[in-house]
Amino acid sequence: MTQDDFWQGVRGGFPVMVSASPFGALFGALAIDNGFSLFDAVFMSATLYAGASQMVGIELFGHKVQPWLIVLSIFAVNFRHILYSASIARHIRHFSAVQKFFTFFLLVDPQYAETEKRAERGEPVTFTWYLGFAMIIYIPWQITTLLGAIFGQMIGEPRAIGLDVLLPIYFMGLVLGFRKRDNWLPVVAASSLASIAAMHFVGSPWHVSIGAIAGILLAGCLPLPKRHEEPVTLEHEV
Amino acid sequence: MDSSEHMQLIYIILAAAVATFLTRIGGYVMITQMKRIPPRMEAALNSVPAAVLSTLVAPAFVYGGFDVAAAMLVAFVVGLRVSSLWMLAIGWLAVMTIRYWSL
Structure with a gap:
């Protein structure tokens, strides 16, 4: 019974693993390009296990951005998880404290979505099922990170094979993914213009903090929305 | 990267993991x-990802x-x-095409 649950989880997580793997490899390769060692890249994948924020982290580190801003940015990109853990609380009441610890550590977007779907179908959300679903994503995430990093070490000049455009395009995809959020356009416009100006007048890495603060301040001052929105999920995100 | 810089990176990763x-x-x-x-703080926090990410996109577009x-x-x-995987593939193809033809 419990073993069945585990394998059911593994089967459910398999397609997620397949679609996340290119991003794991991309993260590994670009981490090396931004000054990480093989160990650093896998260490980050193993302890954060949050793809989009890992990409943000390596890019900011590569730009020599101040450490506090790197950590804050990663926190902010992952902030949506707060909504997930609030929402799955009712399904995991029967887990032990240790099980809850691992449940939250492994709570990536597709894991959240599948847990909700399973509860909605009336199937039991067991820890073994949850762990099976998580492990088929978590373990390959480490392996693809390592493979990507090894590949990254073999590349002399990333520009020659076009690796340098991948992060800006990846981030652009993320920005577009947030477009349903309140005040998205004014925030993006303010941060973009402020960062372009700061890059010109102040220089890197200040363009990141100055641009970000411009958009955040604007969002804090704009009129508050009336309704509450669903959390925005990143479809491929680990 | 010297060893003190490397230790700093390890601390950054650990802090980010926490x-x-x-x-x-x-x-x-x-x-x-x-x-x-508080709602204003939530509105500000909600805007952080788009705000930070825009600063990584716009300057690359203008100065890249x-x-x-x-x-x-x-x-x-x-x-x-x-999806973003196709976005990456097509964007990569575009830049490689331009670089190949302008050699």
Whole structure:
């Protein structure tokens, strides 16, 4: 019974693993390009296990951005998880404290979505099922990170094979993914213009903090929305 | 990277890991304690990802050179319709095409 649950989880997580793997490899390769060692890249994948924020982290580190801003940015990109853990609380009441610890550590977007779907179908959300679903994503995430990093070490000049455009395009995809959020356009416009100006007048890495603060301040001052929105999920995100 | 810089990176990763874990347990803690985030702070926090990410996109577009800007433009147009993996593939193809033809 419990073993069945585990394998059911593994089967459910398999397609997620397949679609996340290119991003794991991309993260590994670009981490090396931004000054990480093989160990650093896998260490980050193993302890954060949050793809989009890992990409943000390596890019900011590569730009020599101040450490506090790197950590804050990663926190902010992952902030949506707060909504997930609030929402799955009712399904995991029967887990032990240790099980809850691992449940939250492994709570990536597709894991959240599948847990909700399973509860909605009336199937039991067991820890073994949850762990099976998580492990088929978590373990390959480490392996693809390592493979990507090894590949990254073999590349002399990333520009020659076009690796340098991948992060800006990846981030652009993320920005577009947030477009349903309140005040998205004014925030993006303010941060973009402020960062372009700061890059010109102040220089890197200040363009990141100055641009970000411009958009955040604007969002804090704009009129508050009336309704509450669903959390925005990143479809491929680990 | 010297060893003190490397230690700093390890600390950054550890701090980021703790911060990430806090986001993953935070909602659970909040819902069991029934506290709310002030709405203006929530609005500001909600804007942080788009704000930070825009600063990584816009300067690359303006100062990255013609080939990067053109590839980003192509990726932007397809990005409104396709998944991000396709966006990356098409953007990469665009920049490689431009670099190949301008050699």
